[in-house]
Amino acid sequence: MNNYLLSIENLSVDYITDTEPVRAVNNISFGIHTGEIFGLVGESGSGKSTVVQAMMRILPPPGLISNGSVRINGEDILSASESNVKKFRWKQISIVMQSALNALNPVLSIREQISDVLKTHKDLVGIDAETRAKELLSLVDIDEDRLNSHPHQLSGGMKQRVVIAIALAIMPPIIIMDEPTTALDVIVEREILAKIIELRKKLNFTILFITHDLNLLLEFADRLAIMKNGRIVEIDDVENIKQGGQHSYTRKLIGSIPSASGSRQEGLLSKPDSLDFPTTPLIEIKNLRKTFQSPGLFNKNKLTAVDDISFKISEGEIVGLVGESGSGKSTIAKLVTRLIRPTSGTIYLNGENKQVTEARNVPLEYRKIVQMVFQDPFGSLNSIHTVYHHLSRPLLRHRLKSKDELFDYIIKMLETVGLSPGEKFADKFPHEMSGGERQRVAIARALSLKPQIIIADEPTSMLDVSIRMDILEIFARMRKENNLTILFITHDLASARYLADRIIVLKNGSIVEEGPSEDLIQSPSNEYTKQLVNAASPGWLETIHKNSDNKEIIDA
Amino acid sequence: MNSRTQNSNIFRRWFDGILSNKKALIGTYIILFFIFIAIIGPFFIQSPTEFLGTPLTPPSTKNLFGTNGQGQDVFAQTISGARQTLFVGFTTGILVVIIGALIGGIAGFYGGRIDDILSLIINIFLVMPGLPLMVILASWLPPGPGTLLGVLVLTGWAWNARVIRSQMMTFRNRDFVSAAIVSGEKNIRIILVEIMPRMLSLLASSFIGASIYAIGAQVGLEFLGLGDISTVTWGTNLYWASNDLALLTESWWTFVPTGLSIALVSFSLTLINFGIDEVTNPRLISERLWREKIPRNLIKDGVTPVLKNNE
Secondary structure (H helix, E strand, C coil): CCCCCEEEEEEEEEECCCCCCEEEEEEEEEEECCCCEEEEEECCCCCHHHHHHHHHCCCCCCEEEEEEEEEECCEECCCCCHHHHHHHECCCEEEECCCHHHHCCCCCCHHHHHHHHHHHHHCCCHHHHHHHHHHHHHHCCCCHHHHHCCHHHCCHHHHHHHHHHHHCCCCCCEEEEECCCCCCCHHHHHHHHHHHHHHHHHHCCEEEEEECCHHHHHHHCCEEEEEECCEEEEEEEHHHHHCCCCCHHHHHHHHCCCCCCCCCCCCCCCCCCCCCCCCCCCEEEEEEEEEEECCCCCCCCEEEEEEEEEEEECCCCEEEEECCCCCCHHHHHHHHCCCCCCCEEEEEECCCCEECCCCCCCCHHHHHHEEEECCCCCCCCCCCCCHHHHHHHHHHHCCCCCHHHHHHHHHHHHHHCCCCCHHHHHCCCHHHCCHHHHHHHHHHHHHHCCCCEEEEECCCCCCCHHHHHHHHHHHHHHHHHHCCEEEEEECCHHHHHHHCCEEEEEECCEEEEEEEHHHHHHCCCCHHHHHHHHHHCCCHHHHHHHHHHHHHHHHC | CHHHHHHHHHHHHHHHHHHHCHHHHHHHHHHHHHHHHHHHHHHCCCCCCCCCCCCCCCCCCCCCCCECCCCCEHHHHHHHHHHHHHHHHHHHHHHHHHHHHHHHHHHHHHCHHHHHHHHHHHHHHHHCCHHHHHHHHHHHCCCCHHHHHHHHHHHHHHHHHHHHHHHHHHHHCCHHHHHHHHCCCCHHHHHHHHHHHHHHHHHHHHHHHHHHHHHHHHHHHHHCCCCCCCCCCHHHHHHHHHHCCCCCCCCHHHCHHHHHHHHHHHHHHHHHHHHHHHHHCCHHHHHHHHHHHCCHHHCECCECCECCCCC
């Protein structure tokens, strides 16, 4: 066991509460060899971030390490005194935090943030620190002029690269990466990962990579540990896990990954009987435009979020609207649901030239026809009201059900979305349910009015991977059973192609490409779509990774 | 079944929280004691304005708190003064919160032109110097509790409206509000049923803050002689004590009982405010909690404590 660079044995971490302590990490052990990329995968609440924080001993109370050891080159961090712990941090082991936005101090320049680390840990000041800082930035492909920039002047990807540069500042043998790409767009994410792989090749450090995204790790990790409820359920070489793994949970995780390559997985989702849709559209959006005026009397800055968008959706069709953050896709959702008013353009409903964009107050009838499912199930339900309240209000408002029928109908709706027995859920408050259960309630609320069209704004992106498929399945089934029309908004091309019949690709508020899902993914014509498809295809990173290994052999 | 269980649930959570919080509990006991005295006290005491003979006699068994410069019973004055002082104080608190919630809530929820106009009004009231305005209004209008109430509400509502407006603006863009709009809910119902209960802690502490302010300002105005000096309140008690040169004659009993009562009421309200803070923001309690449960020698700055190391 001694040949591990980093070894963790029987680590247990508790959180002190007013009653019993909660065990977040339960007796886990693993070891990482020098030069390895070790992946730690787990869904939210599995304890993976707690492991990392405990390893560095940066977990603040009420966190308490109740047992275990963490050895780097045989030295135990957990038995080290307060001042000795500081010798481990950054010199032996450094960390790339989840959100670059929070990891960087907004009021300090990049230069100050890098030299801060150099001064604290290496006593490097003045011209030496300056040189080193420039070196570090060039390592991560950032121009050295950027030393004077403040974080808000950098893009998300650049910020993440600066954080990586800071982690590399004094070349620790081990770098922990805690979800380094989660907040980034797909294309940028791939760039960052490619950079990490390249740097590892060049500088030869060991990586502990923490993520919820098993898909990602399968492509470039050497070994994997899968965590669930504070325990490691499986730990194995990545090749073995790719074959399906031993544990049922591993298999469930692997099975829940939609893929953008190969043929569309037929039969997995409830398919409608025919994919020929009526030619008259249910909803038609024409020349829609939305500009946001910056606040202030004399401020003339305008931001065009949606620029001249037109598309049609037929009854029973599922259309995927794919775009990165800032592409205007959520603005379109708000425009179509009339949460905000368009600057210009019209929305026609039911082909009868009904201009719903004109009225200041949206007619109640429109609210019944067009419903929305929000991204964040933690935010879209009001924490002080029960499930019953959330489902009964729309029904009472639209006078669809009398008080006597209400309860039975709501129970039925809950069971339709997979919350059974419905009686058990009706009286629950949002905080008593898991994220997936909440999202089901939100879907049930949208469905309860029997709308004709549902706008689903990233309905799965805040959920754990293992339940995303189930949620997509509900949408597919609703379409099959009720001929429901769905506008499915997502940043994830793979899941859009999985659910949608047609995909619209959005960039900077304009449509760049539009077509049947299969055609668009197999043969994208637009350059941007090609990039997106590339980034969503598995094996993309693997190639880079393999290539870098090959070079190593050639070099050797 | 729905609306009742929900309300009882929020209030029960609060109630349980307050009961289990030492600060809030002590504060509640003190304030309930004063409210109790204010309501039933005046029925059991002799008239506070009756002339009893020897002025400025120190406390004795006959006159528990002694007599004042007019030969009136200080004990009776302290107790009957509670009624009007607390009534004006709490009524001002309620009115300030209602007006603040109404104006601030509407401004924050609707935004745009409506917000511009209402914000302008709020800002005007905010920059008006409160104390001089209070003094001028109180001396110009006919004295009495109604005048005091009006003056206090007029000078006190704007700050609350401002706070509630900004809170409303953050709620306005939450998904659960958008979801309610999409389901066709009326705006007024969204404000009252969906958003306002979420602001309960803000409204409660606004009420308590406004009540403390109202009691203080009211006593101050009356002390300056700007109230109705023929009524018996804590403020007029102090006014008369000062007029009868209580400090020069060293008759401390004429002002200490009243002053102490005012201090105790403000203290208890502040305690309740702390309690509400802790009940609605569990983070404030959690530190005290883990410090009790983790062995002290393990707690060090910036390093996670380790209970047992398996060497």
